[in-house]
Each structure stands twice: as structure tokens, then as C-alpha cells.
Amino acid sequence: MNLETLAVYIASTLHFALPLMLAASGELVSEAAGVLNLSLEGMMLFAAFFSVWGTSVTGDPWIGLLWGIASGIVFAILQAVLSVRLRANQLVVGIGLNILALGATTFLNREIFGALSRQLVPGFGHLHIPGLSTLPLLGPSLFQQDLVVYVGLALIVAIWFVLRFTAYGVACRAVGDDPRSADWAGISVTRVRSIAILVTGAMAGVAGTLISVGDIRTFTEGMTNGAGYLAIAAIIFGGWRLWPTVGACLLFGGAMALQFQFSAATSPVPTAALLMLPYVLALLSVAGLVGRQVPPAALTIPFFGSR
Amino acid sequence: MSGAASSAPASGLRIPAPGVVIPLAAIAASFVVGFALMALTGSNIGAAIGAFAQGAFGSAYAIGTSLNRAVALGLVGLGFILAERANLINVGGEGQIAMGGIFSTAVALYGGVKGLPYGLAVLLPLLAGTLAGAAWGALAGVMKIRFGTNEVISTLLLNFIAILLVYWSVQSVHLLRQPASFAGTLPQSLQVPPSTTLPLLTGNPADPLHIGAAVAVVLAIVTALVLRRSAFGLRLKAIGLSPTASHRAGIRTDALMVSVLALSGAFGGLAGAMMLLGDQGYLTAGFSSGYGFDGLVVGLLARGSAAGVAAVAIFFGFLRSGGISMQISAHVPAALVTIVQGMIVVAIAGSAILIERMGRRA
Numbered sequence: 177m178n179l180e181t182l183a184v185y186i187a188s189t190l191h192f193a194l195p196l197m198l199a200a201s202g203e204l205v206s207e208a209a210g211v212l213n214l215s216l217e218g219m220m221l222f223a224a225f226f227s228v229w230g231t232s233v234t235g236d237p238w239i240g241l242l243w244g245i246a247s248g249i250v251f252a253i254l255q256a257v258l259s260v261r262l263r264a265n266q267l268v269v270g271i272g273l274n275i276l277a278l279g280a281t282t283f284l285n286r287e288i289f290g291a292l293s294r295q296l297v298p299g300f301g302h303l304h305i306p307g308l309s310t311l312p313l314l315g316p317s318l319f320q321q322d323l324v325v326y327v328g329l330a331l332i333v334a335i336w337f338v339l340r341f342t343a344y345g346v347a348c349r350a351v352g353d354d355p356r357s358a359d360w361a362g363i364s365v366t367r368v369r370s371i372a373i374l375v376t377g378a379m380a381g382v383a384g385t386l387i388s389v390g391d392i393r394t395f396t397e398g399m400t401n402g403a404g405y406l407a408i409a410a411i412i413f414g415g416w417r418l419w420p421t422v423g424a425c426l427l428f429g430g431a432m433a434l435q436f437q438f439s440a441a442t443s444p445v446p447t448a449a450l451l452m453l454p455y456v457l458a459l460l461s462v463a464g465l466v467g468r469q470v471p472p473a474a475l476t477i478p479f480f481g482s483r
Numbered sequence: 484m485s486g487a488a489s490s491a492p493a494s495g496l497r498i499p500a501p502g503v504v505i506p507l508a509a510i511a512a513s514f515v516v517g518f519a520l521m522a523l524t525g526s527n528i529g530a531a532i533g534a535f536a537q538g539a540f541g542s543a544y545a546i547g548t549s550l551n552r553a554v555a556l557g558l559v560g561l562g563f564i565l566a567e568r569a570n571l572i573n574v575g576g577e578g579q580i581a582m583g584g585i586f587s588t589a590v591a592l593y594g595g596v597k598g599l600p601y602g603l604a605v606l607l608p609l610l611a612g613t614l615a616g617a618a619w620g621a622l623a624g625v626m627k628i629r630f631g632t633n634e635v636i637s638t639l640l641l642n643f644i645a646i647l648l649v650y651w652s653v654q655s656v657h658l659l660r661q662p663a664s665f666a667g668t669l670p671q672s673l674q675v676p677p678s679t680t681l682p683l684l685t686g687n688p689a690d691p692l693h694i695g696a697a698v699a700v701v702l703a704i705v706t707a708l709v710l711r712r713s714a715f716g717l718r719l720k721a722i723g724l725s726p727t728a729s730h731r732a733g734i735r736t737d738a739l740m741v742s743v744l745a746l747s748g749a750f751g752g753l754a755g756a757m758m759l760l761g762d763q764g765y766l767t768a769g770f771s772s773g774y775g776f777d778g779l780v781v782g783l784l785a786r787g788s789a790a791g792v793a794a795v796a797i798f799f800g801f802l803r804s805g806g807i808s809m810q811i812s813a814h815v816p817a818a819l820v821t822i823v824q825g826m827i828v829v830a831i832a833g834s835a836i837l838i839e840r841m842g843r844r845a
Contacts, residue, residue: 214635254829264832267572267635268783272832275776276825282818287524291816405639412636448651455643462637464630 185433190321191391193429195220195383198328200407200414200421201335202379207411208339209372210352210474214270215255217404218277219377223248223384225281228395229288231297237389240297241324244385245378251277252377256370263478274404282397289395296393300324324390328382335379336418348372352472355479365479380404406458413461416471424461428454501841506784509830517823521815531813538808539801545808547692551762552774553800554695555580555754559778560792561699561706562620562750564785566634566743568710570723573747575623575638576754576782577775578645579616583755585645585652587612588659588672588766591679591759604678609756616752617745619645624744628737634744642775650768659766671767681761693761700793702750707789719743751775777803780824784831799824 203216213219223244230243251273258269289295300322339345350358351368359365387403388395406428414421435450521528540546559576566573590596590611596604619641626632652659652672659672681693710716721729722736730736758774759766781799785791806820 214639258829258833262833262836264835268832269829271574271779271783272825272828274825275780275821276829279818279821279823279825283520283816283822286816286818402639402643405636405643409636409640412633446651446655448647448654451650452644452647455640455647459637459640459644462630462632462640463626464632 181437185430185437187321188433188436189426189430190325191429192432193426194325194328195386195390195403196407196410196425196428197332197422198386199380199383199404200410200425201332201418202376202383203407204411204416204418204421205335205339205348205379206369206372206376207416207475208345208352208472209348209369210355210472210477210479211259211369211373212266212270212408212476213252213255213259213373213376214267214404214408215251215273215277216270216376216380216407217400217402218270218274219248219251219255219380220384220387220404221274221277221281221398221400222251223381224388224399225284225384225395227381227385227389228297228393229284231389232289232295235298237298237300237324240389241382241385244389245381248377248379248381248384249374250377252373252380255377256373259478260366260369260373263480266476266478278398281395285395285397294394294396297389299393300390322390324382324386328386331379331382332418332422335375339418344368344371349472351479352474355474355477359479359481369479383407402455406454409458409462412471413458427461428457431457501838502786505834505838505841506786506831509834510827513823513826513830516826517819520819520822524815526813526815531809531815534809534811534813534815535805537812539805543690545804547690549800549804550692550696550797551800552803553796554693554699554761555758555774556778556781556799557699557703557792557796558750558754558757559775560781560785560796561703561789562747563779563782564787564789564792565706565710565719565750566620566747567782567787568716568719568723569740569743571624571627571740571744571747572635573620573623573638573744573751574635574779575620575641575748575775576751576778577771577773578638578642579619579748579751580755580758580771580775580778581642581645581649582615582619583612583752584759584766584770585649585659586615586752587756587759588652588675591675592659592673597676597678604676605681605760608675608679608760609753612756612759613749613753616755617749620748620751621741621745623748624741627744628740646769646771649766649770653766653768672765674765675760679760680764681757691762693757695757695761698757703789703793706792710787710789751778754778777824780828783828 199216199220203213206213226247227240227244231237231240234240255269255273258264259266339348347358347363347368350361350363351365355365384400387400407425410424410428411421413424431453434453435447438445438450518528521531538545539549559580563573563576587608591608594607594611596607598604599607623634623637623641626637627634653670654660656662660670661668661673681695683690684692684694684696718729718734718739721732721734722739726736754774755771759770763770777799781792781795784795802820806817809815810817
């Protein structure tokens with residue numbers, strides 16, 4: 177592998193990792209507050225469709241992005257009402273919502289675009305960072321990304337800031353580790369958790385938009401293909417800490433990018449093995465390759481009020 | 484606080500047998516939404532219902548196909564409720580079906596079984612598929628007890644890996660892909676020999692219902708007895724309620740968790756083997772095609788009862804067949820069935836708290 181292919185590989189890794197990074201950092205907020213959204217997959221799929229639809233209707237990918245975020249939030253409201261308000265089993269709700277998202281997006285796609293349509297919508301423009309983008313080798317691949325990529329990276333930093341430095345971030349952890357004490361201290365468990373789920377929905381919305389409008393510029397049925405589950409696995413791998421989670425996403429992204437390094441004919445490794453690699457890595461990582469991880473104490477446990 | 488605000492949503496309302504009535508209401512509401520969507524898209528509802536009925540139970544062939552579908556869904560559902568009793572959620576039905584398909588194909592084609600007497604030609608491939616599913620389930624169990632990995636995440640990821648293993652098997656001529664000597668080899672396995680296919684229940688080819696239906700009925704009864712009457716069932720319930728207390732009471736919780744996930748996976752593997760040997764006859768990419776997820780929904784809705792699994796599986800078997808026929812002859816997307824299924828799961832999960840409250844009041 178020479179330097180030029182290495183530069184392309186790094187850029188491609190970032191390309192595949194970014195949706196995972198966004199989804200995982202959004203989901204981390206919910207998990208810190210004690211809610212596991214298996215529906216992350218469905219939120220992303222929902223946003224992948226609605227961002228394409230929005231872009232197709234308005235001709236503007238940025239408005240498409242807003243549609244994606246809005247649809248992610250709408251989906252998250254469902255999850256929040258069910259798992260926080262009604263205290264339903266979070267895992268079962270997540271599974272049900274994912275089935276619903278697959279059905280709804282497939283149905284809408286066939287009704288609006290037709291089953292075999294591959295209608296392309298306008299994509300995001302590039303941003304060349306002055307100075308850096310002309311660096312030899314790495315410059316063009318790393319610093320001439322779609323503008324939306326920088327927006328995504330900024331959002332991850334924002335999540336880090338909120339979790340680390342704001343009262344809301346502290347409340348999240350309090351509610352996720354010991355909801356009863358948090359409740360006694362006057363924090364509304366319901367509200368903190370509900371807001372956290374909406375943040376997850378918004379971030380999943382951006383992630384889903386990147387997968388459709390930000391990549392192949394169209395929607396295909398079930399196109400998230402487990403990305404939401406990979407993001408959840410990345411959080412476990414990262415030990416519920418943001419930067420290690422982002423690192424895990426980069427690892428999975430690197431595994432996905434490998435399949436484009438070899439052309440199918442000359443590949444020394446079967447395509448199926450390359451396709452499988454991210455899931456195998458995710459499985460190994462949740463199996464505690466890095467040692468047993470400690471999740472937030474109240475993760476997946478509904479809170480039944482202070483009586 | 485907020486807990487008090489939402490704690491009395493249905494005070495004064497008295498519903499007899501809320502555990503039955505509320506899920507039925509949830510199912511009915513989901514269907515209403517399904518019909519509304521159908522009407523909104525301007526489909527001819529009469530034609531759609533006609534196509535649905537024709538595909539689901541319009542002929543002996545349709546009924547047989549629907550029931551064969553129900554057999555696969557029911558087996559996955561039975562596996563699900565077994566693990567559920569120990570408070571383990573096996574979401575890996577899809578992957579376990581895929582593994583069952585791969586290994587039953589391999590043994591049926593290359594295990595030298597096709598000339599064996601006493602039904603061994605069928606039994607050995609079925610056994611291979613069952614064991615493969617069991618191994619896939621046990622893997623999640625071992626990860627659970629060794630590393631504390633949540634079985635929901637591990638079984639979900641194992642689904643993707645197994646589905647890609649099917650793809651790999653039919654892509655590579657070194658594995659199960661049909662030999663390249665054929666003009667234009669397709670990415671699928673050879674057809675399994677006739678002696679390895681499941682015998683039809685009636686012997687009449689116009690009625691595709693195979694012997695798996697009888698096997699599934701027996702297994703449902705056995706599962707019900709095991710859950711209700713056996714020491715094994717009681718131990719499962721104990722670790723479901725409290726693993727720590729069960730461990731102190733001398734139950735070998737680790738071994739039991741791995742066994743029940745293996746058993747749960749075995750049901751999925753058997754379902755996959757039956758789908759292959761009883762219906763499809765050859766392995767192809769995407770062979771499991773959502774049966775595992777449908778079976779999971781069957782298990783979720785059955786609320787821990789084997790009779791419930793049977794009822795929901797038959798219902799979903801007809802629902803899927805009808806949905807497919809509706810798509811082909813009335814151009815209503817079969818995704819509508821998926822939407823209705825998703826809504827049913829969500830509605831029933833969301834109403835669990837209502838059921839619990841009313842049950843307590845009664």
C-alpha cells in the first residue's frame with residue numbers, strides 16, 4: 177500500500193465512520209441517562225428516507241438534512257413516550273420500532289419513488305479548507321470533504337461539551353447511575369431521559385442523512401443495514417466514554433472501507449469476509465476484548481417514580 | 484412528580500381479562516391503521532382483500548404454504564419463549580435459521596446421506612441444521628456468562644454474520660455453490676436430493692404441507708410441559724426472576740443460561756433446516772428472508788405461552804402469505820404487513836403497564 181492509497185483509505189474510513197460516530201455519540205447521551213435505544217437503527221433508516229424525500233421535494237440537501245433531523249426526532253418521541261412515559265420494555269420497544277421503520281420506509285419509498293427507482297437527489301457541496309486542503313497527499317482526501325462532514329464533526333464536539341461541562345450532562349449521568357437519588361435531589365428523571373432520547377433522535381437524523389443524501393444520494397430499502405447496532409456496539413467497546421466510542425466507530429469504519437480497497441476479481445480475501453469484518457469486530461468488542469465494561473447502573477431499567 | 488401524573492390513566496375503567504382484551508385491541512387498532520394506509524394510497528380495498536384471502540387460504544396449496552410458513556415462525560417463537568422464561572431475549576432467530584440452512588444443505592448434499600435407510604437421509608440434515616442453530620445460540624450464551632455481553636446485542640450481530648455466511652457459502656465454489664461445470668453457475672447451491680426432503684403430510688403434491696407441521700405441534704406441547712411441569716422449567720423461571728438468588732439456592736445459573744440459549748438456537752436451526760428441506764430445496768443468499776424477525780415477533784406476542792406461539796404463528800403465517808399475494812395481484816406493498824407487525828409489537832409493549840395495573844386491580 178503506497179502513501180496515496182493510504183490517504184484514500186483514511187478518507188474512506190472517515191466517510192464510513194462518520195455516520196456511526198454521530199449515531200453513537202447521540203446514543204451515548206441516552207445511555208448515560210439510562211435509556212438504551214435499539215431503535216437507533218430505525219431512527220437512522222427513517223432519517224435516511226425522509227432526508228432523500230425532503231431533498232427531492234425542495235432540491236436543497238440542507239433542507240433535506242432538516243427533514244432527516246425532524247424525522248429522527250419524531251421517531252425518538254415515539255421511543256421516549258413508550259420507554260420513559262409508559263415504562264415499556266426498552267428492548268422490545270426498540271425491536272418493534274425497527275420493524276415499523278423498515279416497513280414504513282419501504283412502503284413510503286414504493287409509494288413515492290417506486291420500487292425500482294434510483295432517482296438521484298442533489299448532494300452536499302464540498303468545502304476546501306484553505307491551506308490544509310492543498311497539503312500533499314493527505315490534504316485533498318482529508319480536507320476537501322463535504323461541508324456536512326464538518327457539521328457532523330462539530331456536533332460530536334458539541335455532545336462532548338454538553339456531557340462534560342453542562343448541568344444537563346451531570347443530570348444525565350445522575351439519572352443513569354442512580355435515578356432514585358437524582359429524583360430526591362429534585363431532578364426530573366422523566367424530563368432528563370426524554371430530552372436525551374430526542375438528542376439521540378436528532379443525531380441519528382444527521383447520521384441517516386449522511387448515509388443516504390450524503391453518500392449515494394438516493395434511498396434503498398433497509399439501507400442502514402445494521403449501522404445502528406454497530407453504533408451501539410461501539411458504545412460498549414468505548415466503555416460508555418465519548419472519545420473511545422468515536423475511536424471504536426473509526427475502527428468499524430476502517431473495516432467497512434477495506435472492501436473498497438480490493439477489486440472483487442483480484443481480492444486476496446473473499447468479499448463476504450470483508451463485508452462481515454465490521455460485524456465480527458463489533459462482536460469481538462462487545463465480548464469484552466478490552467475487558468469487562470461497566471454500563472450506567474440504571475441502563476434499560478425504567479424509573480417508577482419516587483413513591 | 485411525573486410518576487403520579489401518569490399513574491392513573493384508566494381509573495374507573497373496568498376491563499375483564501385485560502391480558503387478552505388489550506393485546507387484541509392493539510392488534511385491531513394496528514389493522515385499522517393498515518387499512519387506512521391502504522385506502523390513502525388509493526388501492527382498491529376490495530381487490531386487495533380478495534388477493535389477500537386468495538393467497539392466504541384460497542386453495543389447498545395456499546393453506547399448505549401458509550401453514551409451512553407458520554411452522555418456521557412457530558419454531559423460532561418456541562425458542563424465544565424458552566429463553567424468555569430465563570429473562571434472556573434471543574433476537575438471533577434470523578441468524579440461527581441461516582446457520583440451520585447452511586448446515587442442513589451441506590449434509591444433504593455432501594454428507595453422503597441420500598441413500599441411508601430409516602429416514603436417516605432426512606433426519607441427519609435436520610439434526611445438522613438444529614445443531615448449527617444451537618451452536619449459534621450457545622455462542623451468545625457463552626459470551627453472556629464469560630464477558631457479561633448483553634445477549635440482545637450479541638444475537639443481533641450474530642444475525643448479520645450468519646446472513647453473510649450464507650452469502651459466502653453460495654458465492655464460493657469451494658463451499659456450497661453449484662459446481663462451475665454448469666453453463667453459467669448461479670450463486671446458489673445444488674438442489675438437495677429428493678430423498679433428503681421433508682415428506683409431505685398428505686402425500687399429495689398439490690398440498691405442500693410437510694411433516695414439519697406435526698413435528699412443530701409435538702414440540703409445542705413438549706415446550707408447554709417443560710415450562711410448566713419440569714424442574715428445568717422451574718429453574719429457568721428462577722434465574723429469570725433473580726440469577727443471584729438462584730445461584731445461592733444452588734442452581735447452576737451459568738450452565739443453565741448457555742443451555743437455554745443453545746436450546747433456543749436449536750429451534751431456530753431446526754426452522755431453517757425445515758425451510759430448506761421442506762420448501763426451498765436449495766440454499767441461496769437471503770434465504771432466511773425475515774423469518775427470524777417474524778418469529779421473534781411471534782415469540783414476543785405469545786407472552787410466554789406455547790399455545791400463544793401456535794396461535795400467533797398461524798396468524799402470521801396467513802398474514803405473510805396474504806401480504807405477498809396482495810403485492811403481486813393487487814399491487815399493495817407487502818411492507819404494509821411489516822408496518823402492521825411493527826405497530827402490534829409497539830402497541831402491546833406500550834400497553835404492558837396498563838395490563839399490569841388492571842390485573843392488579845382486578
